[in-house]
Amino acid sequence: MTGENISTKQLLGTVLAVQANFYRVQMDEVEGVSTSASLSEQSGVQEFRSSEIIESSSSPSSLSPVPCHLSPSSPILLCTRRTRLKKIGQQVMVGDRVIVEEPDWAGGRGAVGEVLPRHSLLNRPAIANVNQILLVFAVADPPLEPIQLSRFLIKAESTGVDVLLCLNKCDLVSLEEKQQISDRLLAWGYQPLFISVQNSINIDQIATYLQDKITVIAGPSGVGKSSLINSLIPDINLRVGEVSGKLARGRHTTRHVELFEMPTGGLLADTPGFNQPDLDCSPEELIHYFPEARERLAVAHCRFSDCIHKDEPDCAVSGDWERYQHYLEFLDDAIAHQSHINQQADPESSLKLISKGKGQSQYEPKLESKKYRRISRKTQLQDLQNLYQDSED
Numbered sequence: 001m002t003g004e005n006i007s008t009k010q011l012l013g014t015v016l017a018v019q020a021n022f023y024r025v026q027m028d029e030v031e032g033v034s035t036s037a038s039l040s041e042q043s044g045v046q047e048f049r050s051s052e053i054i055e056s057s058s059s060p061s062s063l064s065p066v067p068c069h070l071s072p073s074s075p076i077l078l079c080t081r082r083t084r085l086k087k088i089g090q091q092v093m094v095g096d097r098v099i100v101e102e103p104d105w106a107g108g109r110g111a112v113g114e115v116l117p118r119h120s121l122l123n124r125p126a127i128a129n130v131n132q133i134l135l136v137f138a139v140a141d142p143p144l145e146p147i148q149l150s151r152f153l154i155k156a157e158s159t160g161v162d163v164l165l166c167l168n169k170c171d172l173v174s175l176e177e178k179q180q181i182s183d184r185l186l187a188w189g190y191q192p193l194f195i196s197v198q199n200s201i202n203i204d205q206i207a208t209y210l211q212d213k214i215t216v217i218a219g220p221s222g223v224g225k226s227s228l229i230n231s232l233i234p235d236i237n238l239r240v241g242e243v244s245g246k247l248a249r250g251r252h253t254t255r256h257v258e259l260f261e262m263p264t265g266g267l268l269a270d271t272p273g274f275n276q277p278d279l280d281c282s283p284e285e286l287i288h289y290f291p292e293a294r295e296r297l298a299v300a301h302c303r304f305s306d307c308i309h310k311d312e313p314d315c316a317v318s319g320d321w322e323r324y325q326h327y328l329e330f331l332d333d334a335i336a337h338q339s340h341i342n343q344q345a346d347p348e349s350s351l352k353l354i355s356k357g358k359g360q361s362q363y364e365p366k367l368e369s370k371k372y373r374r375i376s377r378k379t380q381l382q383d384l385q386n387l388y389q390d391s392e393d
C-alpha cells in the first residue's frame with residue numbers, strides 16, 4: 001500500500017477474478033458514463049466472461065466514484081498490477097477494493113495502482129472483503145444430517161462474517177416437517193430460510209439478501225448450490241446435475257475463484273474448497289462459534305477462566321443443549337489440530353489433556369524449552385498470503 005490519499009479523482013473498483021497476470025475489475029459506477037459496449041474477445045482475455053466496458057466522451061480523470069460500488073451495470077476493466085505493487089509484495093486478491101489508474105475505457109484496460117485495506121479475508125478460497133456466507137443445505141435428498149450442518153455452521157462462524165442459512169428442496173417436505181426443523185434450528189440460534197429452487201420459492205428473497213454485498217456460497221454436495229446459482233444468475237451457464245455439469249464446474253474446484261455479478265446487485269462466489277470443512281480453530285475459540293452457548297456465556301461465567309467446558313465443575317455451558325455433543329466432538333478435533341500446529345512449530349512439543357483432579361481437565365502444551373511458540377493469526381495470514389503469491393506468480 002502506498003501512502004496516497006483517496007481523492008475524488010481516483011477510480012475505485014472491485015476485483016472479480018484473477019487470472020495469470022490480469023485482474024478483472026468491476027469499476028464503481030461513475031457519473032455521466034453509459035455502459036453498453038461489449039468487450040471484444042481479445043487475445044489473452046477470452047477466459048473471462050464477455051463483459052461490459054464504458055463508452056465515454058468525458059475524460060476519466062474528471063470522473064468521481066459513487067458510493068454504491070456493486071451496481072449490476074458497472075463497467076469492467078481488465079487490469080495489470082503496477083510494478084511498484086509487485087515490488088512491495090502487495091498482492092491483489094479477488095474481492096479487493098482497488099484504485100485503478102490510467103483507464104483505457106475504449107480498450108477496456110487499466111492498471112491496479114493501489115489496494116485498499118481489507119475488512120475480511122477468507123482462505124480456501126482466498127477472497128477479500130466477504131460480507132456473508134450463504135450456507136445451503138437441503139431438507140431432504142440428501143437428508144439433513146445435524147452433525148454435518150453443525151460442522152459447516154461452525155466453520156462459517158469461525159470466519160467472523162455473517163452466516164445466512166438457507167434450506168433448499170422444501171418442496172420435498174410437509175409443513176409440519178418444516179416447522180420441526182425450524183424449531184430445532186431456532187434452538188441452535190438460527191432462523192433458516194426455506195427455499196425451493198425447483199418451485200421458485202423464496203429465490204427473490206435470497207436475491208434481496210445478496211444485494212450490495214459480497215457473498216460466498218457453501219454447502220455439501222447435491223443440495224442444489226449450482227441450481228441456486230443458475231436461478232439467481234441465469235446467464236452464468238453452470239450446468240446442473242449431469243456429469244458434464246460437474247466438469248463444467250471443474251475449473252471452480254481448483255484454486256480459481258471468481259465473483260459473479262447478481263442481476264439485482266451484489267457479487268456471489270462459489271466455494272468448492274469450503275465443502276469439506278476442517279475445523280481449524282483453537283479449542284478456546286470453539287465454544288464461541290455456537291450461538292446458543294454464546295448466549296449462555298453472555299449471562300454466566302464458568303468457575304475457571306480457562307474452562308474448555310468439558311469436565312470442569314461449575315461450567316456455565318456444559319449440559320443440556322442439543323449441540324453440546326457436537327461441541328465435545330469438535331473439541332477433540334480442535335485439540336488435535338492445535339497439537340498438530342504446535343508440533344509443526346516445535347516438533348519436540350505436543351499438547352496433552354491433563355487431569356487436574358475433581359473432574360477438571362485441561363489441555364496443555366508439553367513444553368520442551370523456550371522454543372515453544374504458538375503460531376499467531378498474523379503468521380497464518382502471512383502464510384496464506386505467501387501461498388497466494390506463489391500461485392499468482
Ligand SMILES: Nc1nc2c(ncn2[C@@H]2O[C@H](COP(=O)(O)OP(=O)(O)OP(=O)(O)O)[C@@H](O)[C@H]2O)c(=O)[nH]1
Nearest residue numbers: 169196197198220221222223224225226227240241
Ligand atoms: N426436489 C428438488 N430438487 C432440487 C431442488 N434444487 C435442486 N434440486 C436437484 O438436486 C440435484 C443436485 O443439484 P445441484 O444443483 O447439482 O447440487 P450442488 O449442491 O450444486 O451439488 P455439487 O455440484 O455436487 O456441489 C439436482 O438433481 C437438482 O435438480 C429443489 O428445490 N427441489
Ligand SMILES: [Zn+2]
Nearest residue numbers: 302307309315
Ligand atoms: Zn465452562
